[in-house]
Structures are given as C-alpha cells and as structure tokens.
Amino acid sequence: DTAVSQTPKYLVTQMGNDKSIKCEQNLGHDTMYWYKQDSKKFLKIMFSYNNKELIINETVPNRFSPKSPDKAHLNLHINSLELGDSAVYFCASSQDGNTEAFFGQGTRLTVV
C-alpha cells in the first residue's frame, strides 16, 4: 500500500496548457503539502492544507491552484503553463503539521 501517491509520475505538456496533478494519502493525516523541487534540487513549499483548510500559501503565481476535496486528497491545478514551471512536484502529508512529512514519489513536469 502506497502511503502518499501522486499521479501522473511524468507529465510533458506544451506551454499555455492547463494540467492537474493528483495526490492521495491513506495515512489518515490531517495536513498535506505541495513542494516544488527545481533543477538544483532545492525544495520549496508551495501550499499546506490542514483538514481541507489552506494554512500556507507561499508566493506562488495564482496560475497554481490547490484543491482539497477531503483531507485525504490535495490536487494541484496549473493554468497557462510556462517553461519555468518545469520541475518535480512533490506531495506530502503529516499527522498534524508539526511532525515529519511523508512524501510521494514526485511528478516530473516538463513544459515544452
């Protein structure tokens, strides 16, 4: 059983398209996150949700919109994709926001 699962694992798309990445966790955690890892491996938090409530919203273009239909799911929708959006996006979850995060395998997004 995969604890935090993301789909798709790879996503290649053209500039200007709209795409979504899905994330689900079966750990019963209350908090979920989206992180972006750039080509230099730098990890930066984008969003954090706790029980479907947005807690952290870093300085991210408003083309990125997270959606949490329930506390086990946190999807990321990206509008009007740009070349600079190419990165690996990680979903993660933690019990209550203070404890360790469990990460998905990542989604490698390539915008061409």
Added chain:
Amino acid sequence: AQSVTQPDIHITVSEGASLELRCNYSYGATPYLFWYVQSPGQGLQLLLKYFSGDTLVQGIKGFEAEFKRSQSSFNLRKPSVHWSDAAEYFCAVGRVNRDDKIIFGKGTRLHILP
C-alpha cells in the same frame, strides 16, 4: 525567521569511511529537526527526527544525528558508508508554531568512492 543551512553542496567519501553531513539552523526556540534522504528519481524518505529529549538520535540505515543547541547544529553521521548511501540528503526544520513553515536546506549530494 527560520532558516536551514547545509554548508556542503557535495561530499565525497570512500566506501567504508565515516560520514558527517553538516546542518545549521536558525530558529527562536528549539525547533523540530529532520533529516531526509532522496535517492535518484525518488521521493524523500525520513532518516530520523528530533523533537525533544535525548540529543543523540538514532535513525534508519545506521544513521544518527546530534542536536547541539549551543551550535544551532543537527549534524548527520554514519560510522561506515555503503555504496547504496549515495544520494541527496536534506536537513529540515519543522513547525513548532502554527504559522511556522517547514524549511528544507538546499541539500548535500553524497558521492561514494569504491
């Protein structure tokens, strides 16, 4: 503001040698501290964590880390590395207060010489 510094971008050690990866943090109180490992093409896996109590923390895969408040450090150590330890290692500061953020260091890439 919280911050995490991993001073070494790359470290190369020989297989069987000891390892120490450095991590320094900035936080107003005692933070929650973590070390994660990322193998190529994989997600991050937790190696160990420190919340409170004993300052020497044991983790998986033979790793340990020591919290030193006076030095604001949380260095990761392993007495004898294996070729499979080659990976990217991230130190992270966790949230103590609701408005804090989980901050990751920029990572240290570990290379193992045969």
